[in-house]
Amino acid sequence: MFTTFRGGRSGGWMVTSITRVKGETLPKVAALSVVTSESIALPLLPAQTSWRLAGVASYLRYTDKDEREKLAAVQAGLGRSEATHAALIPIRKSAAWWELTQPERREIFEDKSHHIAGTLKFLPAIARQLFHARDLGMPFDFLTWFEFAPEHVALFDELVAMLRATEEWSYVEREVDIRVEREI
Secondary structure: OEEEEEEEOOOOEEEEEEEEEEOOOOOOOOEEEEEEEOOOOOOOOOOOOOEEEEEEOOOOOOOOHHHHHHHHHHOOOOOOOOOOEEEEEEEEEOHHHHHOOHHHHHHHHHHHOOHHHHHHHHOOOOEEEEEEOHHHOOOOOEEEEEEEOHHHHHHHHHHHHHHHOOOHHHHEEEEEEEEEEEOO
C-alpha cells in the first residue's frame, strides 16, 4: 500500500506551518490530504501551487524483536479522534549514511542515538508511522507522519528536538517540518 501526501488548496488537514529545518523547503500550501492506495501515478511532478510525496510503510529495519515488542505494547494507532494535530516531516539523508552498512546504520540509529529507547516515553501520546520513499525516486528518503492531541504539541516539540540533537541527525541533509490540524 502506498500513502500519498498532497499539499495543495484542499485536503483533510489545514496546514498551519511549513518550516525549512535543513536544505530546500517545500512550497507553501493551504491544506494537506493523505491518501492510501494500492498504486500511485509516477512520475509525481511538482506544481508551483502544490506538491505530492509518496511512500510505503515497510518493516522496521533497525529494530530487534525486543524493541518491536516494546513499541507494540505502547504505541497508539493513527486516526484517533482526539489526535487533531499532526506533523509530516520528510527527510533525506546524505550519501554518507547510505554508504554505511546496515549494522553500521543500526549502531548509529539505536546504540548511539537511542532512537527507539529515547522515544518510548512519548508513546502513546504521539502516534507515528514511517513511510519509505527512497526507492520510489522521491526527493526524500523517509516521510514521517505523527498524530497527537492539541495538549501534546509541546511533547511533540520535545520529541523532535531530542531526535535532531542525535548523531543520526548529522546525516540528514534535507528536512521540512509541516504542521497541520484536522479540518472539522
